[in-house]
Amino acid sequence: MSATSPTAIALLSGGLDSATAAALAIEAGDRVIGLSFDYGQRHRRELTAAAIVAAALALEEHLVIQVNLALWGGSALTDSRIPVPVDGPQDDGIPPTYVPGRNTVFIALGLSLAEARGAERLVLGVNAVDYSGYPDCRPDYLEAFQGLADLATKAGREGHGARLWAPLISWSKTEIVRQALRLGVPIADTWSCYSGGDQPCGRCDSCRIREAALIEAGRPDLTSRGGDGG
């Protein structure tokens, strides 16, 4: 990495997936700026985790922008009156932890920062395998967003807008864990348990998917520290 390395913006939730995606961008030679969102989430503890991840990965910079989606709620993650589902099984529907339009807002903000900084890449930890219930984690959604981005921004119209890059999109959680271990991602410090307590609940979808993958990857010692939703 040098002063002439390409710049990438990595959306950083504090969870395992986005940390792994950011680490992949660094491995690819990018100067990585992290962007996190204080959006009124009940699991605000993930923002502390994001800061720890940013420091551990030695990101160029880490920005946190406030955008209070709890102003209108509509999700178990932003409205304390809606319970977080626990003890699965997850069904095929869209779960109540889905936040209306959240990823669209986050990616839009990432593109804004990318254009302001002349970044070439917007790095996303989205994954369509374990989170197939979320409409805004699917490949067709990301393809449509790339098309919009190419029309939306000055840089895009000029042909040098940021490219969306979601390297984990089709990986299993176990594969993500293996890559995170290979890349030195501080897995134990990542966090995205949905429930907002001091310790991960171990029962929400996010905790359950993560713990199963850590066990399958041969690292059950890491299971008690957090879940992951991005």
Add this chain to the structure above:
Amino acid sequence: MSATSPTAIALLSGGLDSATAAALAIEAGDRVIGLSFDYGQRHRRELTAAAIVAAALALEEHLVIQVNLALWGGSALTDSRIPVPVDGPQDDGIPPTYVPGRNTVFIALGLSLAEARGAERLVLGVNAVDYSGYPDCRPDYLEAFQGLADLATKAGREGHGARLWAPLISWSKTEIVRQALRLGVPIADTWSCYSGGDQPCGRCDSCRIREAALIEAGRPDLTSRGGDGG
């Protein structure tokens, strides 16, 4: 309008265009919820204007969300070190008052609110005639955003997502003024002079386009009160 009227979200900048678009939605029979953005703009006075417009049009509700795009700047509207251009003529390029990704962020937030409230329409005051220099005010951009919205949200995937509605997109500013007069929009209370003073500067693009239209529409008495950028 009744309790069973369709709900619309209208993005409300405080300027003439968005106020006129909101008034058109009311005329069409919608229950209109206004949404404004405290985004670090130097012309924050437009937020006061937005509140006055919301009250004058008797909107169902008016929400203001903070999303500080000045955190990364990149525009004359969000970075005080970049001067607002005055005394035109406007050229064909993208002007320095363009805010990277701003409309994408605003529309994304509008779609989030629309989904949370089950709104059927997202009302936009964007105009491609006077603001053709802005990439995110053009019809192809809005069409691409509709395509994204249909994939992005739970409601969109289920076939009942919000429709983007930009009734002013191809109108001249003079036509907008004529419609605003017909609809009783409080034109004198609208505001979007870019320069951020206590009084409109009369020299930025926004002021100049507005003043010319008011004169052409036969209302020069309204020229000294404000410009409009949305």
